[in-house]
Amino acid sequence: MSRPGLTFSHVGFFVHDIARMEDFYTRLLDFTVTDRGQLSGPKGPMDLVFLSRDPDEHHQIVLISGRPQEIPFNVINQVSLKADSLGTLKAMLRRLQAEGVAGIAPVTHGNALSVYAPDPEGNRLELYIDLPWYVSQPLRVPVDLALSDEQIMATAEAHARSLPGFQPRAQWRAEMARRMGLA
Template sequence: MRQGFSFSHFGMFVHDISALESFYTGLLDFTVTDRGQLPGPQGPRDLVFLSRNPDEHHQLVLISGRPKELEFNPINQISLKADSLETLCLMYRTLKSKGLQNVSPITHGNAVSIYVPDPEGNRLELYFDLPWYVSQPMAVPVDLEDGATLMKRLEEHARELPGFRPRSQWREEMAKKMGVDSVKSSL
């Protein structure tokens, strides 16, 4: 890792803080670590702090005050990394069983993702990195129903794409480009 900074958390304005709190705690197992109010130029703002990691006070902060009518949502995606492909496939089945709309499983060649909007239309990416790299951007729909053949299908597809190589090789290239130690940090 580069010295100095690492990504820690994300905060977003919301208009229905209760609905978003329920979504992130219920579906994605975040825990409320704190809540309160802060004064602001347009009046007090409610804040809810959420985390999935006891070492991080918050990974997501929900803040009241988002206008109900926005021409454009500036949040492209909020990404959460799965610990396994099985976890990702289980979440896909969970999302489908809850009847959530616009659930889109995609392969990027180097990762497999599920895109789903939260209750306010912020796009979530739930993903798992694959053990190889392909040139980006790349996105095509993928069938997550047949878990027995999924990894084989993902690799066969990726091998046909530009830039295919082991993720470890790509990582070494990026470490050199970034001027950092090529040994993977445990941090």
């Protein structure tokens, strides 16, 4: 169930080194290049690389050359990718660590387990799984994903139960559906 009319589809962002970014997203995060080409831009031609992990989506990420050098900070807060399991999340963490990616941060948000890591140009990536409960946000606490799945889930649930707003995800979802006029 979702609101009719619009669904979120993809994101595009400007990059400095399109080849390096393409390599990172295809090799480490298993995106596939679906298309590439060039368009005219205000400062000359722009190269575009279209990436997807879903054969039903032509692209989920578009990399576009021409990111200005003079931006004083990274304007992308984060790009989030939902993992299909805790096992996948842990495997992606190990893959990023093996690649030598600096600044990796596994955390719990109470209602999700996340791994944050920068891509080669400093865009923050979040790889995450939802947990079967909800807690009030924002919340960010380090978590040890080297523990067994059972230990991680037991620790995450015990922590979440101690936080404001704890409730089963289904209960939270029903309330959001009501507030969105979908119930």
